[in-house]
Amino acid sequence: MGAIAGEELLKWEKMQGVSSREEKILVSIRLRPLNEKEIAANESADWECINDTTILYRNTLREGSTFPSAYTFDRVFRGDCVTRQVYEEGAKEVALSVVSGINSSIFAYGQTSSGKTYTMVGITEYAVADIFDYIERHEERAFILKFSAIEIYNEVVRDLLSTDNNTPLRLRDDPEKGPILEKLTEETLRDWEHLKELLAFSEAQRQVGETYLNEKSSRSHQIIRLTMESSAREFLGKGNSATLIASVNLVDLAGSERASQASSAGMRLKEGCHINRSLLTLGTVIRKLSNGRHGHINYRDSKLTRILQPCLGGNARTAIICTLSPARSHVEQTRNTLLFACCAKEVTTKAQVNVVMSDKALVKHLQKEVARLESELKTPGPVPSNCDYAALLRKKDVQIEKMEKEIRELTKQRDLAQSRVEDLLRMVGKEQISGKASINNHLNLQEGEDIWEDDCSVSESSSICGPHRPNTHIREFNNPHYNDEDSDPDDDPDDYCKEVRCVENGELALPISGEESGTSQEISSHLNEDTGDSQIQENSTLLEQRLHVVQSTIDSLVCPSPDEHSPQVMSENNKNLRLTRSWSCTEHHMAGSPKSGGGVQRTPANGYEKGFPGRPDGLQRKFPPLNYDGSTRLLRNGSQSSMGSLSVDDLRASSIRTSADEDITSIQTFVAGMKEMVKQEYEKQLVDGQDQETGRKNVKDVGVDPMLEAPGGTPLDWSLQFKRHQKEIIELWQSCCVPLTHRTYFFLLFRGDPSDSIYMEVELRRLSFLKESFSDGNKSVRDSQTITLASRFSLSATYANL
Numbered sequence: 001m002g003a004i005a006g007e008e009l010l011k012w013e014k015m016q017g018v019s020s021r022e023e024k025i026l027v028s029i030r031l032r033p034l035n036e037k038e039i040a041a042n043e044s045a046d047w048e049c050i051n052d053t054t055i056l057y058r059n060t061l062r063e064g065s066t067f068p069s070a071y072t073f074d075r076v077f078r079g080d081c082v083t084r085q086v087y088e089e090g091a092k093e094v095a096l097s098v099v100s101g102i103n104s105s106i107f108a109y110g111q112t113s114s115g116k117t118y119t120m121v122g123i124t125e126y127a128v129a130d131i132f133d134y135i136e137r138h139e140e141r142a143f144i145l146k147f148s149a150i151e152i153y154n155e156v157v158r159d160l161l162s163t164d165n166n167t168p169l170r171l172r173d174d175p176e177k178g179p180i181l182e183k184l185t186e187e188t189l190r191d192w193e194h195l196k197e198l199l200a201f202s203e204a205q206r207q208v209g210e211t212y213l214n215e216k217s218s219r220s221h222q223i224i225r226l227t228m229e230s231s232a233r234e235f236l237g238k239g240n241s242a243t244l245i246a247s248v249n250l251v252d253l254a255g256s257e258r259a260s261q262a263s264s265a266g267m268r269l270k271e272g273c274h275i276n277r278s279l280l281t282l283g284t285v286i287r288k289l290s291n292g293r294h295g296h297i298n299y300r301d302s303k304l305t306r307i308l309q310p311c312l313g314g315n316a317r318t319a320i321i322c323t324l325s326p327a328r329s330h331v332e333q334t335r336n337t338l339l340f341a342c343c344a345k346e347v348t349t350k351a352q353v354n355v356v357m358s359d360k361a362l363v364k365h366l367q368k369e370v371a372r373l374e375s376e377l378k379t380p381g382p383v384p385s386n387c388d389y390a391a392l393l394r395k396k397d398v399q400i401e402k403m404e405k406e407i408r409e410l411t412k413q414r415d416l417a418q419s420r421v422e423d424l425l426r427m428v429g430k431e432q433i434s435g436k437a438s439i440n441n442h443l444n445l446q447e448g449e450d451i452w453e454d455d456c457s458v459s460e461s462s463s464i465c466g467p468h469r470p471n472t473h474i475r476e477f478n479n480p481h482y483n484d485e486d487s488d489p490d491d492d493p494d495d496y497c498k499e500v501r502c503v504e505n506g507e508l509a510l511p512i513s514g515e516e517s518g519t520s521q522e523i524s525s526h527l528n529e530d531t532g533d534s535q536i537q538e539n540s541t542l543l544e545q546r547l548h549v550v551q552s553t554i555d556s557l558v559c560p561s562p563d564e565h566s567p568q569v570m571s572e573n574n575k576n577l578r579l580t581r582s583w584s585c586t587e588h589h590m591a592g593s594p595k596s597g598g599g600v601q602r603t604p605a606n607g608y609e610k611g612f613p614g615r616p617d618g619l620q621r622k623f624p625p626l627n628y629d630g631s632t633r634l635l636r637n638g639s640q641s642s643m644g645s646l647s648v649d650d651l652r653a654s655s656i657r658t659s660a661d662e663d664i665t666s667i668q669t670f671v672a673g674m675k676e677m678v679k680q681e682y683e684k685q686l687v688d689g690q691d692q693e694t695g696r697k698n699v700k701d702v703g704v705d706p707m708l709e710a711p712g713g714t715p716l717d718w719s720l721q722f723k724r725h726q727k728e729i730i731e732l733w734q735s736c737c738v739p740l741t742h743r744t745y746f747f748l749l750f751r752g753d754p755s756d757s758i759y760m761e762v763e764l765r766r767l768s769f770l771k772e773s774f775s776d777g778n779k780s781v782r783d784s785q786t787i788t789l790a791s792r793f794s795l796s797a798t799y800a801n802l
């Protein structure tokens with residue numbers, strides 16, 4: 001025989017017209033009339049059932065009591081209600097679930113002498129009578145009804161159908177069936193008379209004693225169990241039948257009692273202690289279950305709760321009838337009972353139909369199920385309700401797959417770029433050790449040894465900062481504020497030898513020190529040369545689009561709304577942003593004029609520039625390390641007043657001519673040109689800022705540009721700054737939402753491949769600067785500063801590397 005569960009069970013239930021149900025315990029109150037003793041003691045009845053569901057406490061003398069005076073339950077029965085009505089309205093439906101294969105339990109709970117036994121005797125008889133009636137009316141089914149009775153007396157389980165009163169029943173837990181009483185006598189009921197016999201026998205066996213409150217007080221908890229099995233007659237003996245098996249437990253609990261009131265002593269006192277303790281455990285279990293089954297439920301603290309575990313919040317339908325005495329002297333016990341009832345009505349059980357199938361029936365059932373599933377697969381049925389979710393999930397999976405592929409590709413690019421930079425840095429490091437190479441020699445060396453040869457066309461190296469920068473160049477500048485120690489070994493060498501393609505951001509401002517303004521005409525001429533705006537624009541647009549695609553995809557996967565970027569998401573975006581950058585593989589180098597440097601005020605041409613004849617043939621990608629020229633430092637003096645602004649059109653118009661076939665002729669020419677552009681832009685911003693009455697700050701309001709110069713006139717080494725504040729800068733990077741366009745602009749200006757480490761480093765530097773601005777807290781100011789300062793820094797960083 002095999003049991004079925006889950007979907008199979010649901011199907012079976014559907015076939016049978018029954019279903020599993022989750023429901024609250026049905027709780028009724030039965031108020032008995034005052035008994036003779038109470039009447040004799042002139043007790044008053046303080047409780048009254050005011051309707052079918054509410055019981056009211058009427059003691060006006062207890063004004064100011066904190067207890068509620070009215071309690072509502074599923075059903076309330078007044079003293080004159082007969083047990084038949086109690087059964088019909090408070091127990092029948094639950095009890096008769098057993099005929100449908102659903103376990104059920106009927107409890108009577110209350111203080112001693114409140115009428116539990118009186119109620120349960122009646123209910124048991126009515127229930128069995130109804131079961132018999134059902135059996136009679138369903139001849140097509142074969143039934144087996146088994147009867148068993150136990151009591152729990154002083155925490156010992158006894159078989160009430162056994163004459164061996166000295167051997168307690170052993171209770172063990174079966175993983176499938178739950179608590180099982182070993183060797184429990186089960187009698188198959190033949191007829192009504194048989195039932196009467198068994199009931200009488202078990203009643204005689206039960207521990208009953210006289211107390212002050214009840215002449216025939218039950219001193220144990222009694223559980224009468226009726227187990228019903230039913231099968232369709234047509235399948236009987238054919239080995240393919242399905243059998244419903246369920247039990248109904250009729251529980252007459254011992255009554256709680258106060259030793260003082262029951263005047264119990266000796267044996268009765270001991271019994272009372274056990275009774276109270278087990279009822280206390282039952283109350284605790286019910287209270288915990290009523291709170292939603294959080295934490296441990298102490299079923300195992302008493303035999304009563306262990307045995308009743310399936311009925312308490314498990315696979316059973318349950319009804320509890322709480323019996324009350326109306327007498328004023330029992331008000332405390334009555335309130336306790338009502339409290340228990342209040343908790344019990346919050347407990348939920350989930351009863352299922354219990355079907356046991358013969359092996360043959362099980363195989364047949366499973367075969368049918370397989371056939372059904374196969375046909376479902378072949379012919380997709382109606383669209384399920386969760387179709388949208390499935391489709392959405394599939395879509396997301398495709399997106400994720402696409403993203404992963406892209407990330408893999410970009411990671412490859414990044415690794416390649418990084419290894420190139422590392423190689424270059426190593427080479428420069430070697431060169432530093434020798435320390436003797438002059439620029440021209442260096443150029444010759446490069447030409448001869450090809451150390452600057454870059455196999456990849458994506459980026460190129462040209463300028464080295466920090467220890468990797470050739471000493472000769474640094475010393476030539478004789479810069480007291482800048483030394484090797486302050487330099488970052490990770491500084492990228494190719495800041496300005498990268499292609500300046502185009503600046504697309506119309507909001508961009510390029511402020512720069514006026515002292516550093518250089519030959520704008522010269523750079524403009526470069527910009528106007530054959531770079532080709534259309535190509536520049538195309539590349540920029542392409543870049544923007546790719547960034548947007550990646551970012552929006554991530555947003556759609558991670559964020560419910562594009563505005564709800566968590567730091568983590570931002571981090572992801574940034575990561576992707578960094579990796580998404582994709583330049584044209586065509587290599588473009590800045591083409592400068594041999595006369596570079598001459599036009600840059602206070603920027604004397606260094607030996608390299610003076611002597612730089614242009615890139616030798618065959619050395620298209622070989623870039624000498626650039627000198628750090630003190631004059632290219634961005635000094636504080638006049639840095640604000642000389643800032644200018646440059647419109648996008650201006651920038652486009654002055655885009656630098658780039659070509660893979662052209663040599664770098666003068667980086668300083670480029671720098672000077674950029675300075676001029678920035679100056680112009682800043683000046684424009686100043687004018688714009690004065691025109692605005694909104695109070696929005698412009699560059700002028702930013703104050704001293706910490707990017708350009710440290711206090712005391714010393715230019716900041718941003719590599720060092722970055723190192724010092726690396727952690728917080730990264731955090732800031734992850735948390736602040738720098739507009740995409742600004743970021744785009746940023747590496748456009750640097751011509752850096754975003755996978756290149758320099759890009760990230762420069763971005764981080766910028767963020768360290770932005771951090772200062774962000775402290776302002778004003779979003780509009782912050783935004784304007786973000787743009788302005790980002791561009792300003794990018795230039796200052798460029799210069800710092802020269």
Ligand SMILES: Nc1ncnc2c1ncn2[C@@H]1O[C@H](COP(=O)(O)OP(=O)(O)OP(=O)(O)O)[C@@H](O)[C@H]1O
Pocket residue numbers: 031032033035079110111112113114115116117118119214216217218219253254255256323
């Ligand atoms: N609803 C009722 N109508 C009339 N008499 C009742 C009612 N309920 C109980 N009684 C009577 O009250 C007395 C005590 O009832 P019962 O023995 O059922 O109480 P109990 O709660 O089972 O007590 P214990 O817990 O001590 O066993 C009995 O004589 C019984 O006939």
